Amino acid sequence: MTGLSALKAPKKVSLDRAAAESLRGAIVSGALEQGSRLTEVKLAEQFGLSRGTVRAALQRLVTEGLVVQRPYSGWDVAALSAEDAEELSALRSSLEALAARLGAERIDAAGGRAIEAAFEALRVAAENGRVDELVDADMGLHRTLVALSGNRRLGEHYDMIANQVRLYIASSTVVVKNAPTVVERHFDLIDPVLRGDVAGAEIAAKAHSMRSGAEIVAYLREKGREKTESLLEIRTPL
Amino acid sequence: MTGLSALKAPKKVSLDRAAAESLRGAIVSGALEQGSRLTEVKLAEQFGLSRGTVRAALQRLVTEGLVVQRPYSGWDVAALSAEDAEELSALRSSLEALAARLGAERIDAAGGRAIEAAFEALRVAAENGRVDELVDADMGLHRTLVALSGNRRLGEHYDMIANQVRLYIASSTVVVKNAPTVVERHFDLIDPVLRGDVAGAEIAAKAHSMRSGAEIVAYLREKGREKTESLLEIRTPL
DNA sequence: ATCATCTTGATTGTCGACAATCGAAAAGAT
DNA sequence: ATCTTTTCGATTGTCGACAATCAAGATGAT
Numbered sequence: 001m002t003g004l005s006a007l008k009a010p011k012k013v014s015l016d017r018a019a020a021e022s023l024r025g026a027i028v029s030g031a032l033e034q035g036s037r038l039t040e041v042k043l044a045e046q047f048g049l050s051r052g053t054v055r056a057a058l059q060r061l062v063t064e065g066l067v068v069q070r071p072y073s074g075w076d077v078a079a080l081s082a083e084d085a086e087e088l089s090a091l092r093s094s095l096e097a098l099a100a101r102l103g104a105e106r107i108d109a110a111g112g113r114a115i116e117a118a119f120e121a122l123r124v125a126a127e128n129g130r131v132d133e134l135v136d137a138d139m140g141l142h143r144t145l146v147a148l149s150g151n152r153r154l155g156e157h158y159d160m161i162a163n164q165v166r167l168y169i170a171s172s173t174v175v176v177k178n179a180p181t182v183v184e185r186h187f188d189l190i191d192p193v194l195r196g197d198v199a200g201a202e203i204a205a206k207a208h209s210m211r212s213g214a215e216i217v218a219y220l221r222e223k224g225r226e227k228t229e230s231l232l233e234i235r236t237p238l
Numbered sequence: 239m240t241g242l243s244a245l246k247a248p249k250k251v252s253l254d255r256a257a258a259e260s261l262r263g264a265i266v267s268g269a270l271e272q273g274s275r276l277t278e279v280k281l282a283e284q285f286g287l288s289r290g291t292v293r294a295a296l297q298r299l300v301t302e303g304l305v306v307q308r309p310y311s312g313w314d315v316a317a318l319s320a321e322d323a324e325e326l327s328a329l330r331s332s333l334e335a336l337a338a339r340l341g342a343e344r345i346d347a348a349g350g351r352a353i354e355a356a357f358e359a360l361r362v363a364a365e366n367g368r369v370d371e372l373v374d375a376d377m378g379l380h381r382t383l384v385a386l387s388g389n390r391r392l393g394e395h396y397d398m399i400a401n402q403v404r405l406y407i408a409s410s411t412v413v414v415k416n417a418p419t420v421v422e423r424h425f426d427l428i429d430p431v432l433r434g435d436v437a438g439a440e441i442a443a444k445a446h447s448m449r450s451g452a453e454i455v456a457y458l459r460e461k462g463r464e465k466t467e468s469l470l471e472i473r474t475p476l
Numbered sequence: 477a478t479c480a481t482c483t484t485g486a487t488t489g490t491c492g493a494c495a496a497t498c499g500a501a502a503a504g505a506t
Numbered sequence: 507a508t509c510t511t512t513t514c515g516a517t518t519g520t521c522g523a524c525a526a527t528c529a530a531g532a533t534g535a536t
Contacts, residue, residue, distance in 0.1 A: 014309065014489070039517065050491040052290060055518085056297065063301040065391070071252065072497045072518050087391045090336060098332040153303070153325045157395055252519070277487065288521040293488085310488050310527045 016056035019047050023057060027066050027077055028166045029132075035079035038067065065164045080167055082220040088165050089213025093206055095158050096142065100189075100205035102149035104198045111148045115190050118144040126183050134179060135169055141186055145193065145205075168216055185211075254294035257285050261295060265304050265315055266404045267370075273317035276305065303402045318405055320458040326403050327451025331444055333396050334380065338427075338443035340387035342436045349386045353428050356382040364421050372417060373407055379424055383431065383443075406454055423449075 013021075023043075026032045044054045058075050061067040068076050080088075103111070118141040125137035139162060146158045189208045192200035251259075261281075264270045282292045296313050299305040306314050318326075341349070356379040363375035377400060384396045427446045430438030 016489090041517080051518090052492090053490060056294070059294065059297060060301075063298075070518095073499080074517065084391075087389045090340065090389060091391055091395065094332050094336040098328060102328065151325045151328060153322075153329055153399075157329065157398075160395075161391075254519090279487080289488090290522090291520060308488095308528095311529080312487065 015049055016053045016060070019043075019049060019054060019057035020060040022047070023061060024064070024066060024163065027061070028163055032077050034077055034167060036077050038075040038077065040075070064160050066167070078164070078167065080164065082217055084164075085168060085213070085217045085220050088161055089209070089217060092158075092161050092165060093209040093213060095154060095161065096146070096209045097202045097205045099146040099149040099151070099154060099158070100193055100201040101198055102151060102154075103145055104193045104196050104201035106150055107148065107193060107196050112194055114144050115141070115148065115194060119186060119190055122186055123183050126179060129179075134182065135166070138182065138186075139166065141190070145190070148193070165216075168220065253287055254291045254298070257281075257287060257292060257295035258298040260285070261299060262302070262304060262401065265299070266401055270315050272315055272405060274315050276313040276315065278313070302398050304405070316402070316405065318402065320455055322402075323406060323451070323455045323458050326399055327447070327455060330396075330399050330403060331447040331451060333392060333399065334384070334447045335440045335443045337384040337387040337389070337392060337396070338431055338439040339436055340389060340392075341383055342431045342434050342439035344388055345386065345431060345434050350432055352382050353379070353386065353432060357424060357428055360424055361421050364417060367417075372420070373404070376420065376424075377404065379428070383428070386431070403454075406458065 023032075032038075038058070040051045040054050040058070043058075044051045047054060058067055058069070062069050062075075066078050068078055070076065118137070122134075122137040122141050125133040128134075142162070143155075143158075146155050149155075185208060189204050192204050261270075270276075276296070278289045278292050278296070281296075282289045285292060296305055296307070300307050300313075304316050306316055308314065356375070360372075360375040360379050363371040366372075380400070381393075381396075384393050387393075423446060427442050430442050
């Protein structure tokens, strides 16, 4: 076996999986607005697939929390409230803390290189100033840390939650506001892991995700307040 | 609205959901052995459903980790190794710790009653001596604690993991061995929650689930060792 | 006898058609 | 005018048939 073997795994993936992937991308990128309606037939036409196949893809996304199913009525892109954000933050914090602890336990040269590469990518993205790149790099670094934990199931559960969290970030300004500090924040996160400081890694991970979670929740509450106010303004004259 | 409304929700559930539920029961109860093969047509005949519907049910169980899909080949009941048990234990510990903390934060009279009822059920089951009842009561108490956290998503993720953990317990002797101490162990778990001791609840939950996790892993390693030895005995003469 | 190749049976992957159900608009009663 | 009932269009729920793929046994060469 040569190094070539890593090049092309011709990716023979079933159509429903492919459709799910495509849809997931459209949702987390914000191209499909939260709460918007999805119908099997329309999607089937767009993808050039049968309804059954599209249906399987939708089911997949339901288990990931990106789509909600309303029996005999339709499918909606998930619309997440501030309360949902709190749920997700708590979960994410817990899983990342676990990942950091496990990662610090089993850190080695290869793992260190992977983290440093992801961190470097984040630094570049931060200088670049493009928001979506920054978000990608941010999530990429976290995902690298989770992968380092060596716990496959942890990775699966984390992915579900991270994708939902990403719904908020898609087109919000939360990230931009914190862009200047994002690099040093993440340095604090990875430093104890790289040093193999198990307890420190867990604490740092908790601090990191709690902070970003609180920021998202605060942002959403603010946005929700504005919306209610503007509704009141309209309603009052009536 | 009267109290009657709570009586009959005529359970109009889609057939694939029903089939998934039935299959899940058969798997976690041990009626379907780990690693055994499942074919869509056979299941479709048994359930009196079409293949597509059965397929949807199987997909559901795949996302729950109870079934694995082998493309163009078949579906297997998940077969879990000692390594899988370690993964699951780590995850479960993390989620239960979170649940305990959140539960201790928001404990109230109703929540206290729910926990005490579940604990009482566990005590009765322990005196009764019937293993499956004890397992049910054990899992029921933990599930009550998770529900008390008020975090719906936490509940969903926990259920997935708990069901997989149950695969091990199905017909093993792990539970029996520890039956005598099970009641006091769980008292230590719920006591800080009932008192609203947030930090104590988290610590107790970690201690509790780490212990039971370690016991399961140890049991599986022992079983695995026996199996390898017996294989060697057979192989040696050849 | 051993290995490579081919064939074949079994199983999933995908599709289009029909049935069940829901929600909203239309029709009717008061 | 308001409320109830009915109708109807749209959408999902379910099904059976055909195509693609795989794994193991049969076949043949060496």
